[in-house]
Amino acid sequence: MITVTAFKWVPDFARGQVRDLRVRWALEEAGLPYKSKLIDQEEKATPAYRALQPFGQVPAYIEDDLVLFETGAILLHVGEKSETLLPREPKARARAVSWVFCALNSMEPSIQELGGLSAFYANEEWAKQRRPGCEAQVRKRLADLAAALGDKDYLEGRFTAGDLMMSAVFRILSGSGLLEEQPRLAALKARCEARPAFKRALEAQLADFEER
Numbered sequence: 513m514i515t516v517t518a519f520k521w522v523p524d525f526a527r528g529q530v531r532d533l534r535v536r537w538a539l540e541e542a543g544l545p546y547k548s549k550l551i552d553q554e555e556k557a558t559p560a561y562r563a564l565q566p567f568g569q570v571p572a573y574i575e576d577d578l579v580l581f582e583t584g585a586i587l588l589h590v591g592e593k594s595e596t597l598l599p600r601e602p603k604a605r606a607r608a609v610s611w612v613f614c615a616l617n618s619m620e621p622s623i624q625e626l627g628g629l630s631a632f633y634a635n636e637e638w639a640k641q642r643r644p645g646c647e648a649q650v651r652k653r654l655a656d657l658a659a660a661l662g663d664k665d666y667l668e669g670r671f672t673a674g675d676l677m678m679s680a681v682f683r684i685l686s687g688s689g690l691l692e693e694q695p696r697l698a699a700l701k702a703r704c705e706a707r708p709a710f711k712r713a714l715e716a717q718l719a720d721f722e723e724r
Contacts, residue, residue, distance in 0.1 A: 514539065514546040515574040517565070518720055521552070525631055532571035533717050534583045534680045535590070538673065540709035542594035548720055549574075584616050587673050597673040604668060611667045611674020619657065620681045622649045627684040650690055658694040665703060679704035 516539070518532040532548070539546045555561055556568040564572040565581045573580040573589070580586050588609065591598035599605050626646045633639035657678075661667060666675045682701045685691045691698050704710060 514544060515549050516546050517561075517570045517572040517574075518548045518550055518717065519552070519556075519570055520550040521721065527718060527721055528714060529683060530570060530717065531583050531680075533713055534677065535571050535573060535586050536713035536716055537676055537680070537710050538587050538590040538594075538597060540712045541596050541676065541707070542590050544590065544593065548716070550720055584612055584677070587612060587677060591673045596671070597676065599668075599672065604672075607668050608672035608674045611672065612677045614657075615674065615677035615681045619653055619678065620684070622646060622653055623681055623684050626650050626688065626690075630688070647690065650685075651693065654690065654694045654697060658696045661696050661700065663696075666700065671704070671707070675700065675704050 516532055516535050519530060522530055536546070536548075551561060551570070556565075556570075561572075562568060564574065564579050567581075569581070571581075571583070571586070573586045580589060587597070591608075598608055626643070629639045629643055629646060666672065667678065668674065679701045682691055682697065691701065
């Protein structure tokens with residue numbers, strides 16, 4: 513049985529954002545059963561947990577004697593087992609992998625910076641000064657991505673791991689209004705989140721928080 517680590521508790525604003533959601537979603541798309549192992553702030557600092565996840569974050573992914581960390585690596589590993597996530601045709605597969613890296617490297621850093629400003633430093637003067645530049649960078653990235661998407665339903669015409677990761681990154685922008693400035697991207701996110709596998713993954717994450 514695959515095990516995915518997740519936090520026992522996070523603040524309300526982080527629920528539905530913690531990165532184990534991405535792995536749960538991938539496993540649901542692939543039809544692979546898994547269980548969650550919930551950890552607290554004390555356990556994440558222990559040597560035993562750091563052996564699984566060197567930075568004390570979630571998720572760690574345990575499958576028999578294989579242990580992985582970093583959601584991008586985990587997603588690609590799960591994708592090896594699922595044509596839904598990674599097409600078998602080599603060129604289509606390579607393009608899907610490129611979109612996973614795009615989500616994590618071209619899109620997420622500036623989006624995450626903006627999310628951090630809003631969540632943790634909104635009243636700090638330096639954050640107020642930084643915010644306009646950060647928003648401008650996010651807007652530029654979103655505009656470029658919308659142009660690349662064009663009129664397609666998904667980044668490669670059909671759902672892949674790239675769409676999963678990209679729409680998961682979009683979730684960080686919830687409440688900012690920036691994604692809605694690009695209707696094609698807002699529609700992509702809505703299309704991905706309408707998938708039954710996403711709904712099951714989100715329900716599972718939220719249910720773990722409710723049980724605490």
